[in-house]
Amino acid sequence: MMNKDQIKGRLExxxxxxxxxxxxxxxxxxxxxxxxxxxxxxxxxxxxGDAKEDIKNAIR
Structure with a gap:
């Protein structure tokens, strides 16, 4: 799933x-x-956003 930073960043x-x-x-x-x-x-x-997602996945 994409987070807000990933979505906003790709849109920008x-x-x-x-x-x-x-x-x-x-x-x-x-x-x-x-x-x-x-x-x-x-x-x-x-x-x-990608980095945040990677960290979140690594913690799981």
Whole structure:
């Protein structure tokens, strides 16, 4: 089962990737950079969620 951090992180990662691609298509560097940042923050949050889940499973 996925925890909140995993879900929110993957959602943010997806939104960021979409924004990054839209920025590239529209030749909008600011949007592209913001999308890249959002994508990477989402990856980090998902990674945190993965780590929490691993710890929880190890304790069981």
């Amino acid at each position: 990662e997806t939104k960021g990737k979409a924004k990054e691609v839209a920025g590239k298509i529209l030749d909008d560097k600011e949007m592209e950079i913001k999308g890249s940042i959002e994508k990477n923050l989402g990856k980090a949050q998902a990674g945190l």
